[in-house]
Amino acid sequence: MNPTALEAASLGRRYGGKWALRDCSLSLPTARVVALVGPNGAGKTTLLHLATGLLQPTSGSIRILGEMPGANPDILGRVGFVAQDMPLYRSFTVSEMLLLGEKMNRTWDMNLALDRIESLDIPLTQKIGTLSGGQRSQVSLGMALAKRPELLLLDEPLASLDPLARRDFLSALMESVADDGVSVVLSSHLVTDLERVCDHLVVLRNGRVAVDGEIASLLRSHRLVSGPRHTGSLNGVGQVIDRTDTDRQTIALVRTDGPVLDPAWEVGNVDLEEIVLGYLGGRDGSAEQPLRAVKKSRSEVGS
Amino acid sequence: MIWVTWRQHRAQALATLIGLAAIGIFSLITGPRIVAAFRELHACTVVPGQDCSLLQDSFDQRFNGLQFVIPLYMVIPLLLGVFLGAPLIAREVEQGTHRLAWTQSVTRDRWALSKIGLVFGFGLAALALFAWTVTVWSGPLVDASDSRFGFGSFDLRGIAPIAYGVFALALGTAAGALIRKTLPAMAVTLGGFVVVRVFVEVFLRPRYLAAQTVSYPFLQESPRAGLGDWIIRSNIVDPTGRFVSPDGGIRVDPQALGQACPGFPRAAGLDKEQVGKCLSQLGVHTIDTFQPGNRYWLFQGIESAIFLLLAAGLVVFAIWLIRRRIY
Numbered sequence: 258m259n260p261t262a263l264e265a266a267s268l269g270r271r272y273g274g275k276w277a278l279r280d281c282s283l284s285l286p287t288a289r290v291v292a293l294v295g296p297n298g299a300g301k302t303t304l305l306h307l308a309t310g311l312l313q314p315t316s317g318s319i320r321i322l323g324e325m326p327g328a329n330p331d332i333l334g335r336v337g338f339v340a341q342d343m344p345l346y347r348s349f350t351v352s353e354m355l356l357l358g359e360k361m362n363r364t365w366d367m368n369l370a371l372d373r374i375e376s377l378d379i380p381l382t383q384k385i386g387t388l389s390g391g392q393r394s395q396v397s398l399g400m401a402l403a404k405r406p407e408l409l410l411l412d413e414p415l416a417s418l419d420p421l422a423r424r425d426f427l428s429a430l431m432e433s434v435a436d437d438g439v440s441v442v443l444s445s446h447l448v449t450d451l452e453r454v455c456d457h458l459v460v461l462r463n464g465r466v467a468v469d470g471e472i473a474s475l476l477r478s479h480r481l482v483s484g485p486r487h488t489g490s491l492n493g494v495g496q497v498i499d500r501t502d503t504d505r506q507t508i509a510l511v512r513t514d515g516p517v518l519d520p521a522w523e524v525g526n527v528d529l530e531e532i533v534l535g536y537l538g539g540r541d542g543s544a545e546q547p548l549r550a551v552k553k554s555r556s557e558v559g560s
Numbered sequence: 561m562i563w564v565t566w567r568q569h570r571a572q573a574l575a576t577l578i579g580l581a582a583i584g585i586f587s588l589i590t591g592p593r594i595v596a597a598f599r600e601l602h603a604c605t606v607v608p609g610q611d612c613s614l615l616q617d618s619f620d621q622r623f624n625g626l627q628f629v630i631p632l633y634m635v636i637p638l639l640l641g642v643f644l645g646a647p648l649i650a651r652e653v654e655q656g657t658h659r660l661a662w663t664q665s666v667t668r669d670r671w672a673l674s675k676i677g678l679v680f681g682f683g684l685a686a687l688a689l690f691a692w693t694v695t696v697w698s699g700p701l702v703d704a705s706d707s708r709f710g711f712g713s714f715d716l717r718g719i720a721p722i723a724y725g726v727f728a729l730a731l732g733t734a735a736g737a738l739i740r741k742t743l744p745a746m747a748v749t750l751g752g753f754v755v756v757r758v759f760v761e762v763f764l765r766p767r768y769l770a771a772q773t774v775s776y777p778f779l780q781e782s783p784r785a786g787l788g789d790w791i792i793r794s795n796i797v798d799p800t801g802r803f804v805s806p807d808g809g810i811r812v813d814p815q816a817l818g819q820a821c822p823g824f825p826r827a828a829g830l831d832k833e834q835v836g837k838c839l840s841q842l843g844v845h846t847i848d849t850f851q852p853g854n855r856y857w858l859f860q861g862i863e864s865a866i867f868l869l870l871a872a873g874l875v876v877f878a879i880w881l882i883r884r885r886i887y
Contacts, residue, residue: 309663312887327668334665344656346568353567360563361664404665 262287262408262440263308267317270303277303279464281317285442285457287407290434292451292472293444294533295461301444302341304461305412308442309338322407334363337401337439341412343393347386351379351396358400370403373429391422398426402433411443415450427454448530458529460536467536472529479532482522483508493519499535510535561666561674569679572644576686579636583690586629587697594623598700619704626701630712633694637725638753640683645732646745648679649878653740653886672882676875680729687725691718708856709790715761718857723864723871728753730871730878737881760866766792768862771849778844779836788853799843 261284268281278300285291293301306312307319310327319325324332345354351374359365374381379392388396394414401409411430415423431454434441445451458475460467468475482494487507491497495513510531511517517524527535566573601619604612652658662668695717702713714720731752736745771792774784778796796804818824821838851859 306659306887309659311659311662327662330665330667333663333667336663338659338663340656340659340663342656344660346657346660347655349567357564357567358664360561361661361666363665400660 260287261285261320262289262291262322263442264320264323265304265307265317266319268304268307268314268319269316270300270307270312271315276315276464278307278461281461281464281466283459283466283469285440285459287322287440288438289457290431290441290443290455291457291459292455293442293459293461294448294451295444295446295467296537297446299461300464301446301461302412303464305338305410305442305444308410309336330363334404335407337404337406337409339394339397339401339409339411339414342417343397343414345385345393345396347384349385350382351385351388352381354385354396354400355381355403358403362404364405366403366405369405370399373399373402377425389422390417391419391425394418394422394426395429398429405437406439409439409441411441413444413446415445415447423450430454448533452529458533460533462537468532475532476527476529478512478514479527479535480511480513480517481508481525481527481531482511482517483525484522493517494522499538561671562678564661565675565678569644569648573682575643576640576682579639580686580689580693583633583693587693590626591697594626594697594700597622598704601704616704623701627712630716633690633716633721634712636690637687637721637728638750640687640725641728641730641732641749641753642746644679644683645729646736646749647742648675648733648736649882649886650736650740650742650745653737654742658886668883669879672879676733676878680726680875683725683729684722687722690725691716691721694721706786706788708788708853709851709859711761714765714859714863718860719864720860720867723867724753724757727756727867727871727874730874731756734874734878734881737878737886740886756867756870760863764866765859765863766851768859769851769855771851773847773849775845775847777836777840778846779832779839780846782846782848784848784850784852788856789848790851790853790855791848792851793849795847795849797845797847799845804844 263283263285265281265283268278268283269276270278281300281304293304295301303312307314308321308326310325310333322332322335326336327333346357349357355367355370355374358370359367371381374396377392377395379388379395385393385396394417398411398414401411409430414426414430418426427450430441430443433439443451443455452472456472457470458472459469479498480495482491483506485507486502486505488502491500491507491509491511494509494517495511495515498510498512500507500509510527597619601612601615604610604615649658652661661671666674698713698717702708702717707713708717715724728749732745732749735748735752736742739745739748774782776782798804821841824834824838
């Protein structure tokens, strides 16, 4: 088994004059569920399309499972991909869709696909166009899983789902990850729901990697510190990722290997969402506004 | 890929087959009557010197009504391009399903080649059947009118309609891959096809080879009558080679003729023989510019080659777009 699911070196992709992804270097381990997070337009879809071979890089290189994406039927067969909005042939019935999967793949576990569809009570004779969003997402996931892939790439699989369908989709996903040890990279512009299923985080922002690491160690190394309002730079608290100064207070997300010893600061633990929002809100400040607003309100309530 | 392509395009395939069946049934119903009438006419015309004009008139009158099929048959190659070619790639990209197709275990090249190969193969077979049916069915009609090169005859018979259809399919496929939206791709296919067809028909076809000319006395039958020539122009000239009238035609005026030819019977009105005698006394000639009838298959070949080469270029362009520009 290859040690890396996805390896990118100085990877970049430009559309016309605009870089959608730039200087991206990543090494994602196998048998993990990787969350690829960032606001819309951050480069998540571009990265996933580069990883499936749908797109060719403008600069740098990308390898999945040690091979060039999309180069031959073998590597295509080892990767399952569910594109954004879960495209399926609308005029096909569910069973015709599965038959297409069987015809277009060398490895195809029809029993697995049929069992999944039947256990979800989706009628095989129903037309794809008449399925609900949740059902479509389950058919898409079923098709990706029936390939028995080593790597599963999912582009915004949760975006169009209501909370119940979202929960069902994630538990179906988790079940097969637990059964087969498949590596998953899953993109999302929402952070909720990800904490309980993902063990590795990549935050993309404006086409660049803002942070990349195991979630457990990210949670250990980040702290939310608050204290009286500071005007200058913050010393002795570690690397400041993001700070908010109100009239009375300064609140900051910091990255540090050791404890924060300065008694002027009140130190708190952070959750995944705060880390993500901190990285998205930092420095050049062009992150999506709603995310920033959530973060501010959360941190102020917490302090 | 065969099943996948079939499943995706079976509605169009079915519609094509229904259309072909309709044309076939229509030809079977009307065909035998045309053949019988033509046999009667032919029995007359093979006898030299026999006047068959009455028979010819009744034949023409009887089957003139069938000309309504000309515009219908003329658009059939275009229909293939619009309804089979244009959505081929465009609908996939429009609905995002190309991302599903290209991430199964079939490479993009194989996907494109199978899809294009199968649809074009089907189109080719359908067009060949169509062209053959029309060629056989209209054989007596064209023979009776001696105009194999005419509009609605050259374009609907032989191998040219097959080449038009392949071109229309390729144009639709390329337009779809370029525009990536089905409806605009259909519109571009329609417009592009009409422009290219008209351009070739009007400007190129008469010039595939240098035209020949033949000169003969006015109002006499051309020495090349019955050879199936394509008369591109017919001008009437005086002995010095100048046009008799500015447009190359002639105005027959009994007064003028009477003055020019002594002994022209003014009272008799315009007797064809007398007028002809007078005009040939004056040395008035008809000059026909024509393509000889024995160039028919050469012209069919050149015309088909033009459209097939354009089609090949468009398919290469479409595949290049699929490989490089669509994601």
